[in-house]
Amino acid sequence: MDIKQVKGNTFCIDTGMTYIPFYKINHEEIIMLDSGWKRGERRGIDQLLEENHFKVVAIICSHAHIDHIGNNSYLKKKYNCIIVMPAYEALICSSAVNLKLYYSTQTLAEVTEHFGHMVCETDIMIMDNEDKIYVCGSEFKILHTPGHSPAHICITTQDDVAYLGDSLISYEVMKGAKMPYAYILSEDLKSKSKLYDLKCSKYVVAHKGMYDDVTELITDNINFYKNRAKRVSEVINDAMTMEDIFKAVIKNFNIHVNSRYRYAVIERMLWSYVEYLNETGVIELNMDHGFLKYSKGSTDMIKP
Ligand SMILES: [Zn+2]
DSSP, X not given: OEEEEEETTEEEEEOSSOEEEEEESSSSEEEEEOOBOHHHXXXXXXXXXXXXXXXXXXXXXXXXXHHHHTTHHHHHHHHOOEEEEEHHHHHHTTSHHHHTTTTTTSOHHHHHHHHGGGOOOOSEEEOTTOOEEEETTEEEEEEEOTTSSTTOEEEEOTTSEEEXXXXXXXXXXXXXXXXXXXXXXXXXXXXXXXXXXXXXXXEEETTTEEESOOHHHHHHHHHHHHHHHHHHHHHOOSSBOHHHHHHHHHHHTTOOOOSHHHHHHHHHHHHHHHHHHHHTTSEEEEEETTEEEEEEOSOOSOOO
């Protein structure tokens, strides 16, 4: 784990898997953009912050996923820092009961056990109509990019560095991603297009890249997600239940599902592709003797 300078006072922690940007407001005090994953990253981040004598005064979160807010409550307790997050994301991780919205196929006891550490108190909620915020005297521009998660945001520091969170994935991640996650794929694609208008001098993608220009990466991301949707559509032949589609997809994509938790994760990922295909008319949903079944729709092409 090490620190890379992005530009001016904007740096990022390279955890190996992720870039976690931070903005230095003075020699000692920093504002983190996301806090990382608990299981694989907490120890390293903790050590790095201590070695550099940094004091975390705030964490601004792009979205409430486990690998982005996993150390929020830990760092808040340790440094007494404030947490800033889009309002809807903040509400999701405000309690285990609310987190169950994300993890609806698991029992509340399981959600509490596996994801309880994500629960944190947000001090400043960012509303949908806000395009900038002031945190500890520094201005951050906000671009709302819903889709990957309900209220995902991109955050631009005073150095004109945009942190894109999970609104884009790098080429390295694309290579290994069988079915990258989106909460609502159609919204996610719209948000990806919005990024064409974002003109900054540097861009940081959480998993994991640093760029001077993301124009090509945006186009390649959009095509990558659409191509995955097309591949899902290709396994849907006859009228199929969601479970039939699941079975066909994991076989076709060579995805290993060896636990019911993994099943829940893959099923959630697949849902957004199936919904997208349904929304675009590539497949349609009908009742068949009391079962919900998907079959080929009237449109057979995903628009480029
Ligand atoms: Zn995410």
